[in-house]
Amino acid sequence: MLVTLKEILSDASRRKYAVGMFDVSDLEMVRAVTEEAEALRAPVILAALCPDVEGARLAYWYALARLAAEKSPTPVCIHLDHANTLDQVKRAADIGFTSVMLDASASPYEENIRRSREVVEAVRARNISVEAELGHVGNGLVGSGESGESADDRLTEPDKVAEFVERTGVDALAVSIGTAHGIYVKAPKLDIPRLDRITAASDIPLVLHGGSGTPEDQLASAIAHGICKVNIFSELIVAWNTTLRDELAQVPHMAAWPAVLRQKPDAAMREVIRRKIRFFGSADRC
Ligand SMILES: [Zn+2]
Numbered sequence: 514m515l516v517t518l519k520e521i522l523s524d525a526s527r528r529k530y531a532v533g534m535f536d537v538s539d540l541e542m543v544r545a546v547t548e549e550a551e552a553l554r555a556p557v558i559l560a561a562l563c564p565d566v567e568g569a570r571l572a573y574w575y576a577l578a579r580l581a582a583e584k585s586p587t588p589v590c591i592h593l594d595h596a597n598t599l600d601q602v603k604r605a606a607d608i609g610f611t612s613v614m615l616d617a618s619a620s621p622y623e624e625n626i627r628r629s630r631e632v633v634e635a636v637r638a639r640n641i642s643v644e645a646e647l648g649h650v651g652n653g654l655v656g657s658g659e660s661g662e663s664a665d666d667r668l669t670e671p672d673k674v675a676e677f678v679e680r681t682g683v684d685a686l687a688v689s690i691g692t693a694h695g696i697y698v699k700a701p702k703l704d705i706p707r708l709d710r711i712t713a714a715s716d717i718p719l720v721l722h723g724g725s726g727t728p729e730d731q732l733a734s735a736i737a738h739g740i741c742k743v744n745i746f747s748e749l750i751v752a753w754n755t756t757l758r759d760e761l762a763q764v765p766h767m768a769a770w771p772a773v774l775r776q777k778p779d780a781a782m783r784e785v786i787r788r789k790i791r792f793f794g795s796a797d798r799c
Contacts, residue, residue, distance in 0.1 A: 514589065515582040518612035518642035518742075519684040521556050521590045522718035525741040530794030531721075534558035535786060536594055536746035538565045540577050541779050547581040547589060549786045553796040556588040558612070558742065563601055566593070575608045587799045592644075594744070599631060606636045614687070618646035622673065629681040637682070647677050648689030650722040653697040666693065671710035678715045685718045685742060690735070692723030695747055703731045705738055712739035720744065725751075729792060736793065745789055752781040 525532050535546045537559055550557035559578050566574045575591070582589035592612040593605040602613045613636060617628040629645035636643060648669030669688040678686060688711055691703040701723075711719065721740045724732065725747035732743065756778040764774065790796050 514585065514587070515579070515611060516556075516588040516590055517640060517684075518558065518590050518592060518644060519718075520642075521558065521588050522685055522741050524556070524798065525795065526716075526718045528798075529737065529741075530798065531736045531741050531743045532556050532558055532590075532795050533786070533789050533793050534560050534592060534594070534720075534742055534744045535749060535789075536560045536562050536565075536744070537578075538562075541775065542749070542782070543577045543581050545779060545783045546786055547585050549783050550589070550790060551585050551587050553787065553790050554587060554799050555790045555795040555797075556590075556799055557790070557795070558590045558592050560592040560594040560744070561605075561610075562594050562746070563596060566605070571604060571608060575610070579609060590642075599628075599635060602632050603635060606639060606641050610641065612642040612644065612684075614644035614646070616646055618649040618667075618687070618689075622677075626677060626680050629677075629683055633682040642684040643682075644685040644687060644720060645677075645681055645683040646687035646689070646720075646722070647673060650687065650689045651693050653693035653695040653701075653723065653726070666691075668704060668707060669711055671707060671714050674711050674714040674717075678717045683717070685720050686715070687720040687722050688740075690721075692721055692727055694723045695725075696751070697726045701727055701731070703727070703735055705734055708735060708738045708740070718742065724789075725749075732792070743789075743793055745785075748785050748789075749782050752785045753778040756781040 537543050578591045591610050595616045596602045615632045617625040633643050649667040651666040691701050718741045720742040722744045724743040724745045
């Protein structure tokens with residue numbers, strides 16, 4: 514069943530587990546996420562990254578996600594991940610997404626508030642949830658400092674959380690506590706005391722970007738200390754791409770049928786999804 518982000522995170526927040534958000538690009542990824550979540554009786558968030566829903570792609574992507582969400586007996590949220598512009602948000606809202614994130618985290622604080630508030634005002638009347646980011650989760654591929662944080666990271670300042678939530682009216686808040694997007698060049702070290710101060714500052718559901726590759730003991734700690742949505746993309750595509758490379762190396766010619774060629778890559782991706790859902794504690798919740 515199709516639900517909003519606010520709905521899907523309220524139970525997770527109360528019962529201290531995390532819902533997995535998986536960025537999906539095509540039909541088989543949509544099926545992999547929703548079918549594995551259904552088999553594990555887990556709520557799940559299907560997310561689109563902007564390059565996958567540009568132009569005419571949006572209608573195709575949404576039709577697949579909507580069909581999967583409606584077929585599923587377990588809760589599914591359809592979320593736009595890392596939008597850059599209000600226009601991208603409005604297109605997603607108009608077609609039926611139940612949640613959006615505009616990422617203004619690289620902007621100065623006041624501008625981040627203004628742009629996040631603008632999104633809330635644009636979609637609130639349609640019961641669409643809004644996620645914003647305070648602090649900035651950088652890219653793991655961009656060199657890393659002594660602490661393991663990436664060069665363009667800016668950690669969330671706990672003192673600003675209550676004001677940010679109040680002034681923007683957002684439903685979920687992505688925080689920067691030491692994770693990075695993409696592939697880590699060095700193991701991250703999450704700042705759990707900082708997360709505790711953020712949790713104490715507001716009741717808003719907290720989101721961890723850069724979940725891929727984050728050591729499981731640290732992820733477990735983050736979930737125990739208040740994170741209730743974890744975003745995964747890189748681990749899915751690394752599993753898929755690596756397996757596809759091995760498959761391609763074995764085919765005798767390049768006329769191999771795509772549906773057959775991708776069987777093992779899809780299975781590898783599904784294994785990552787199952788492992789994450791179980792690890793987040795969201796299996797057997799519905
Ligand atoms: Zn992210």
